[in-house]
Amino acid sequence: MRRVATLAAALLAALGVAACGAGGGEAGGGDDRTVDVGVVQLPIFAPLYVAQAKGYFTEAGLTVNVQNVKSGQEAIPLAAGGKLDAVLAGFSAGMFSAIESGLDVKVVGSMGVADADTDQPASALVVRKALVDDGSVTSVADLKGRKVGALGGAGATAAFFTGLALEQAGLTINDVEFVQLSSPDIPTGLQTGGIDAAFVSAPFWNLAVDDGTAVKMWAAPEGTSGTGILYGGQFVGSPVAQPFFDALARGARDLQGDARYSQENLTIIGEATDQTPEQVAAVPLYAWLPDLAPLPEQLSTMERIWMQVGALEYDSPVPPEQYVDARFAEHVPAQG
Template sequence: MRFRRRVSLLLLPVLSAGVALTACGDSGGKNTTFTPASAAPIVAVAGCENGWTNPTDLSAGRKPARCAANAPAPDPLPTKTKIVITAATPKAEFIAPIRWAIDKGEFAKENLDVELRQVPAADGLNLLAQGQTDVMVGSPDGAFFNAVNQGFGIRWVMGNFSAPAASRTGVWARDVDGRPATFADLKGKTFASVLGSGSPVMYPIVQQAEKAGLAFSDLKFKTLPAADLVTALQNGGIDAAWVLDPLWIQLVGKPGLTYLGGQPPGEPLGGVLFGPNVLGDKRAAGVAFTRAVVRTINTAFAGDYKSDPTFVDDLAKVVELPASQLTATPSLTTDWEIRSGTSTRLQDAMIKSGALSYKAPLDESKVVDRSFYEAAVGHKA
């Protein structure tokens, strides 16, 4: 049996398409008191001696945590447990470890029955917060932080990747008066992104703006469809843009354009969110899910996974993308950990962009839960 059959790529009907979450049932998902996974005894895990790094290490040269291949070993749940995941874009490289784990039976080794459904991001967050699904693959965006602030029991539990050094995902700007642009040149200029003002990319955008002596309000920010972004930048319809994979490939070497920088090195800005089901009664299943993802990363995505043409061909089938599209950009630096302070820096940027309904960042303990991957690799916090 092919595990890929568990992936449903039809858009599902949901109760609400709005970003504002609505309560349903007795609790409406508003269970914000959870028992940490570390409350269960944590034992050393063979092969995962280097499976944890200090979250306060923000150095650009930090190597991501790694276990040996095929570690941590499966520890099947006594009863088969269903886990429903949603993702807005299942056909994407950043979700590859999860789709690979489904296809290759890594979740089945943990006695998990995992179903992946394609759901728009705002709807997926609504379903997660209300306990109608268990896991969401995405990012801690403005809708996520606003939901946590409203009291909904959801947490950011795993990172996904940091951009490789060769990547040019990030800010591209039109040159000014025949010279390479700087971020300071963007004051009063039009800055576009496929993603809105509540996206995690606000963090590096605001960070670069402030280093140049600007505020976010100094930019004329707008959103554009991916199909229009590169064209608008090249023909002068916009002055700068945050350009995603693989669109930046079209800009490399083009005269009149300058790359100004991207995601902070070694700092994942997305990953996996757990809802009240997994943070509560299904916590053991959450650890098992995390263990399978970590094992998949260590076995298949630990290094330059695109250097093997056979692997790329198989990966292309799993994520349903052309192999040529995968090889057009460097391998992602997969990283399941969450850096200390990232959630605060994300919120600070989104407050400045006007995406959050509150004025001071929530404490990290209210939005991040590292205990699942710490339990999976045997690290005692």
């Protein structure tokens, strides 16, 4: 796994200049209360957009520079090297490999979590309808030996959620074959028979179900998350690390329950993700913990599942206390 450190160095060299703060130099800008954040441009990271648009960072005396990134795997080395202060992204096997290799980052919080709505969840495991109609697949257990589409393949969040579903059915993640597909390609893969099932976010699972191609078979249990907040090691000790987290939590509190679908919030999320409010409202949103607490037990489960499928090359799990720092969520001011 030493090659991960080499990759990190290459990314830092290639992207370091672009990732520097607006005033130049390292992220955080020393004492100027500037925070440079890398985020994947998706509604699941709405607390950041809401906190920014409603002035919560400004009220905390912070200047927050938001930089869109393609993935957490791209941004984690930047945070470890001090070129970004924080990263909001999906977790992957690559994150654990980076941590195991010694990159200095901490998981400090969660982002989107599954809510209690299993009829219209933000993501779901769907099965090709033809297999359900002919009785070949009547439950998740019948997916043994079949092909499952997953964005990012076996080492990504979709595979983790699929692994949870398989374990609930008495199987393991090694009982299926993962096929790497982009989310927009999954409905087509189900229609053509290239895959038998897929774990995919809305609106792509809805499209496959609505056109009669697939049947929804499983949704993640309430509170399950595949995304979160990471701090670079240098930022963890910064005097602005807690105020930044507190403002994020204020954004999350504005998104509790049906409030996430308020016109104001839909407009903010839409502007941040290049969508109209109507487009945002048409897709089920995730929920968010009001204190954005990290979920170390789930992280350990992720690591275990990815180790089983061979997406991680090391043998001994990394203890969560080495890379999870819950103190920021624990010190979020009580809700008024």
